[in-house]
Amino acid sequence: MQVIESVNEMQSLAVKLRHQGKLIGFVPTSGYLHAGHLSLIQLAQDQADVVVVSCFVNPKEFGANEDFGRYPRDRERDLQFCREAKVDVLFLPKEEEIYPAGFSSTVNEEKRGSGLCAISRPHYFKGVCTLHAKLFNIVRPDQVIYGRKDPQQATVVAKMVEDLNFPVEIAVGPTVREPDGLACSxxxxxxxxxxxxxxxxxxxxxxxxxxxxxxxxxxxxxxxxxxxxxxxxxxxxxxxxxxxxxxxxxxxxxxxxxxxxxxxxxxxxxxxxxxxxxxx
CATH class of the missing domain: 3.30.1300.10 (Pantoate-beta-alanine ligase, C-terminal domain)
Structure with a gap:
């Protein structure tokens, strides 16, 4: 498994893979991977030649009083998880790689992302769209896999892809539950x-x-x-x-x-x- 932290290195690899005719499947995550993520990785492996997983806790998805600092992070755990899942490339960018000094651009989808979670978290989907637009330009995926556990996120990103003509297919995998029925999170x-x-x-x-x-x-x-x-x-x-x-x-x-x-x-x-x- 190749581990990449640099945006330039990830982008260069993606360009090389596409020139080789490889289909890239992409599973974007916030890390602290679990069985739900594994199911998405397996869906990507069924469709793609190369599977890329990203782990990045996006500060732009969190409000001032939310749990950005508390959100679980464990780099070594995610590395081991991806090795065992036979992921091809693990993209682990630091915040300054994604949002370098002076970063001032945003992407927003204003229809599907205007209700439900957006009522109490009005910043959330702007953060999602901004990050994922960047990731699509960095990873250059053919297919991106999301989980049904957060259906609004998947549909918001799908609408952004449609509106902005990203050459990306969005797929949604089923919610995976723990033995007591709680959705994996x-x-x-x-x-x-x-x-x-x-x-x-x-x-x-x-x-x-x-x-x-x-x-x-x-x-x-x-x-x-x-x-x-x-x-x-x-x-x-x-x-x-x-x-x-x-x-x-x-x-x-x-x-x-x-x-x-x-x-x-x-x-x-x-x-x-x-x-x-x-x-x-």
Whole structure:
């Protein structure tokens, strides 16, 4: 496995690989890799000749009072993880490589990135788009793999790619869950035993909504009320949002369309923000 820290070195390698006719699959991450990332790496390996993984905690995605300093980082753990996963190239840039002194440009998608998480984190998707636009120019991927665990991010980036004519295919892999149902996330490490016990209610509540749809109910308000009710039974959990959206556009749905509608939710578990969703 080749480990690269320099933007110029990564860009030069990408140009060389493309000249050789190699298809590049890319999995951008914030590091502290887990089983969800492994599934995305494996999807990329199925499609591409060369798989590049990046690990970079993006400061532009975090607000002043958020968890940028606390976000888990473990370089050696990520190196070992990628070696065992047979990743071809691990891109580990430092902040000054991505955002050198004097950096003053931003990229923003203003439609799909205007609701849901953006209501309470208005800076987030501008940070996502700015970083990923840079990464696409550095890594030159043919295909980029995202996880369904954060569907709004995937659709925002897909719209940016479409609008700005990046020659990149966006693919989305399924959410991977831990044995108790909690969606894999680096932030799960913040949870103590009692918080984790309560956090798994999020998955259980989404399953209650899916059961109603499987039994023929299509009324959005009924489904959302069921999910919200089950979450609200846990005192430690505080709902940020629960919505039914189109999985491709993030627009609110008025009627459940099986295979198209996602129930998306974000909650506070004490001071830990959790995301989850389920396709109905």
């Amino acid at each position: 680096a932030r799960n490490t913040y949870l103590n035993e009692f918080q984790r016990r309560d956090a798994r209610t999020l998955y259980q509540a989404l399953m209650k909504g899916k059961e109603l749809v499987d039994n023929g109910i299509r009324n959005v308000d009924r489904i959302l009320a069921e999910v919200t009710f089950h979450i609200s039974q846990i005192r430690r959990l505080r709902v940020i949002y629960v919505h039914a959206v189109n999985k491709h556009t993030m627009e609110f749905e008025r009627q459940i369309v099986p295979g198209q509608t996602l129930v998306v939710t974000s909650v506070w578990c004490d001071e830990v923000r959790l995301l989850d969703n389920m396709e109905l």
